[in-house]
Amino acid sequence: MITPLRFSLWLGFLTLGLTALARAELTVDINQGVEGTMPIAIVPFGQEALAGDNLAGIIAADLKNSGRFTPLDEVQMPERPVPPEAVNFPVWQSAGQEHVVIGQVVPGVGGAAYEATFTLFDAIRGTSLLSDRIPFKASDARHTAHRMADLIYQQLTGERGISNTRIAYVTASGAGKTREYRLQIADADGQGAREVMSSSEPIMSPVWSPDGKRMAYVSFEDRKAAIYVQNLSTGERRTVSATPGINGAPAWSPDGSTLALTLSKDGNPEIYTLDVASGALNRITRDDAIDTEASWSPDGRSLVMTSDRGGKPQLYLVSATGGEPQRLTYEGDYNARGVFSPDGRSLAMVHGGEGGYRIALMDMGSRHLKMLTRGRLDESPSFAANGRVILYTRKDGGRDQLAMVTVDGQSQRNIPIRGGEVRGAAWSP
Amino acid sequence: MMKKLAMGGLLLVLAISGCSSKGGLDETNAGASAARRGHAKAGGAGHAYADVGRNSQFTGLGDLDSGTGPLSKRVIYFAYDSDDVLPEYEPVMTAHAEYLASHPQQTAVLEGHADERGSSEYNIALSERRARSVERSLRLQGAAEGQLQIVSYGEEKPAVSGHEESSWQQNRRVEIVYSGH
Numbered sequence: 039m040i041t042p043l044r045f046s047l048w049l050g051f052l053t054l055g056l057t058a059l060a061r062a063e064l065t066v067d068i069n070q071g072v073e074g075t076m077p078i079a080i081v082p083f084g085q086e087a088l089a090g091d092n093l094a095g096i097i098a099a100d101l102k103n104s105g106r107f108t109p110l111d112e113v114q115m116p117e118r119p120v121p122p123e124a125v126n127f128p129v130w131q132s133a134g135q136e137h138v139v140i141g142q143v144v145p146g147v148g149g150a151a152y153e154a155t156f157t158l159f160d161a162i163r164g165t166s167l168l169s170d171r172i173p174f175k176a177s178d179a180r181h182t183a184h185r186m187a188d189l190i191y192q193q194l195t196g197e198r199g200i201s202n203t204r205i206a207y208v209t210a211s212g213a214g215k216t217r218e219y220r221l222q223i224a225d226a227d228g229q230g231a232r233e234v235m236s237s238s239e240p241i242m243s244p245v246w247s248p249d250g251k252r253m254a255y256v257s258f259e260d261r262k263a264a265i266y267v268q269n270l271s272t273g274e275r276r277t278v279s280a281t282p283g284i285n286g287a288p289a290w291s292p293d294g295s296t297l298a299l300t301l302s303k304d305g306n307p308e309i310y311t312l313d314v315a316s317g318a319l320n321r322i323t324r325d326d327a328i329d330t331e332a333s334w335s336p337d338g339r340s341l342v343m344t345s346d347r348g349g350k351p352q353l354y355l356v357s358a359t360g361g362e363p364q365r366l367t368y369e370g371d372y373n374a375r376g377v378f379s380p381d382g383r384s385l386a387m388v389h390g391g392e393g394g395y396r397i398a399l400m401d402m403g404s405r406h407l408k409m410l411t412r413g414r415l416d417e418s419p420s421f422a423a424n425g426r427v428i429l430y431t432r433k434d435g436g437r438d439q440l441a442m443v444t445v446d447g448q449s450q451r452n453i454p455i456r457g458g459e460v461r462g463a464a465w466s467p
Numbered sequence: 468m469m470k471k472l473a474m475g476g477l478l479l480v481l482a483i484s485g486c487s488s489k490g491g492l493d494e495t496n497a498g499a500s501a502a503r504r505g506h507a508k509a510g511g512a513g514h515a516y517a518d519v520g521r522n523s524q525f526t527g528l529g530d531l532d533s534g535t536g537p538l539s540k541r542v543i544y545f546a547y548d549s550d551d552v553l554p555e556y557e558p559v560m561t562a563h564a565e566y567l568a569s570h571p572q573q574t575a576v577l578e579g580h581a582d583e584r585g586s587s588e589y590n591i592a593l594s595e596r597r598a599r600s601v602e603r604s605l606r607l608q609g610a611a612e613g614q615l616q617i618v619s620y621g622e623e624k625p626a627v628s629g630h631e632e633s634s635w636q637q638n639r640r641v642e643i644v645y646s647g648h
Contacts, residue, residue: 210623213628217624219623240620240623240624242587242588242591242621242623243587243588258618258620258623261576261618262616262618263591263618263619282616283595283617283619284591284592284595284619286588286591286592287588287591300588300591300592302592302595306595306596306599307591307592307595328589328592328593328596330588330589330591330592331586331588331589344586344588344589351585351586351589372585374585374586374589375586375588375589388585388586390584390585395584395585414630415583415584415630417585417586417587418586418587433583433630461587461623462587
């Protein structure tokens with residue numbers, strides 16, 4: 039029986055649901071442009087003041103890489119206005135462009151060397167949707183373009199943009215005595231790489247703290263595994279775990295206070311949580327099998343991990359305070375390195391099957407598993423902060439590369455990285 | 468079967484030749500990279516190795532350096548997804564166990580390795596399992612607990628860099644690394 043109170047609650051839920059539905063449909067409509075993406079024109083900026091970086095080109099590449107836009111080729115543009123009032127909307131409508139961005143760079147005032155101004159137009163209605171002005175110094179030109187791309191992305195999708203985020207990865211080069219491992223950080227498009235640390239011994243599994251200021255990683259520099267936490271601005275670091283055996287797979291809790299990690303000090307690999315400030319250790323799993331690769335749910339209450347307690351590596355969910363793990367994956371003989379999407383609704387993983395090891399995505403509601411990549415040796419999945427794109431490593435054609443794939447599996451691309459084989463990947467918050 | 472054994476022999480030769488550059492390796496590099504970062508820590512292990520190397524000249528370790536015989540075989544290979552020490556390695560295991568039993572001051576690191584397939588941290592766990600399997604065999608035949616240390620490298624230090632089975636079978640291995648050799 040539905041009581042009046044319950045009925046009104048139901049009504050409330052129904053209304054909410056309908057609103058969400060309407061929004062979803064709207065989003066789908068917007069996306070039904072060329073190849074399911076939104077057309078947009080980023081007109082070359084008037085930037086005589088700034089040599090070198092082509093800001094419009096960077097913005098267009100960022101929007102294309104988001105998987106949600108198809109920027110118009112420069113050669114197909116009907117006009118190239120610079121001041122906002124010079125835009126002729128009908129010619130853009132004829133060119134099939136709903137959105138047009140124009141901008142310019144002028145010498146800055148005060149401390150800044152330059153100032154970028156840009157406007158995003160709705161070419162159909164002939165209105166300005168967004169206009170902003172960003173002072174910057176010469177070395178920040180690319181970042182300024184990424185910021186503009188994120189502002190445009192957010193305006194048109196309602197979601198946070200990820201162009202101005204960073205990625206961390208480990209490269210390995212050389213052989214024997216000249217072998218060199220480097221932990222590096224670059225912009226999300228692979229540009230502007232800088233070294234965090236290097237060693238003649240392996241470096242593994244870098245992970246960003248939730249505030250993006252610190253990084254935890256595994257280093258074998260003492261000829262055995264230890265986990266370090268390094269402050270990225272000062273370079274200062276400390277050893278947080280160096281127990282006998284494995285010290286691996288560090289993962290930050292969402293509040294940044296705790297690291298989940300894998301230790302084998304008690305005989306075989308088990309999951310522990312470590313309070314970073316106090317050093318207090320809490321054992322989560324107790325099993326003769328391998329338990330490793332813990333990753334936190336966004337609410338910080340659970341961990342997903344890889345375990346072969348059932349005979350083959352599969353993903354399990356366990357409370358972050360310990361308890362009986364529950365098996366999550368049943369499809370295939372190899373499911374490992376599970377990581378939650380930022381909204382917790384899906385789980386990316388390495389799925390091994392006939393064709394190789396691929397990045398797959400499981401819907402936590404339906405438990406349906408969807409293949410996102412088609413490589414032979416794909417691993418190390420890491421979500422962008424907005425959950426729309428996954429960074430991973432691949433080995434195809436004899437080359438180890440960084441790559442990105444959108445969560446709908448529609449768009450995949452390589453990230454150009456210098457410095458040798460790429461061995462681990464982590465996207466910044 | 469013959470083919471398999473011959474292949475195994477070939478792999479051993481390959482691995483041993485690769486191994487010679489292994490023992491004393493990289494103290495300089497580790498030290499240099501540590502200095503570059505402004506951390507003195509990474510140098511520590513290197514010095515320990517160097518000291519043992521000097522002392523070892525007085526403890527009759529010529530056997531280990533002879534380059535022939537079962538003691539010169541320092542790499543144990545494994546089947547896919549397996550941590551079983553294959554029967555063909557029994558003489559090698561026995562020789563190392565007896566050597567360790569008769570040289571109680573000698574220590575060794577058992578370096579576990581995996582091929583590159585699948586997730587890197589899971590491979591760390593798999594390669595530790597292999598190293599523990601070798602440790603168990605050596606312990607059963609007389610090596611003492613304090614003589615053996617395990618380091619699992621997973622897929623991070625491949626012996627061969629190719630992306631196919633012929634490379635992978637050379638990478639699924641445990642290397643016995645004697646300190647000072």
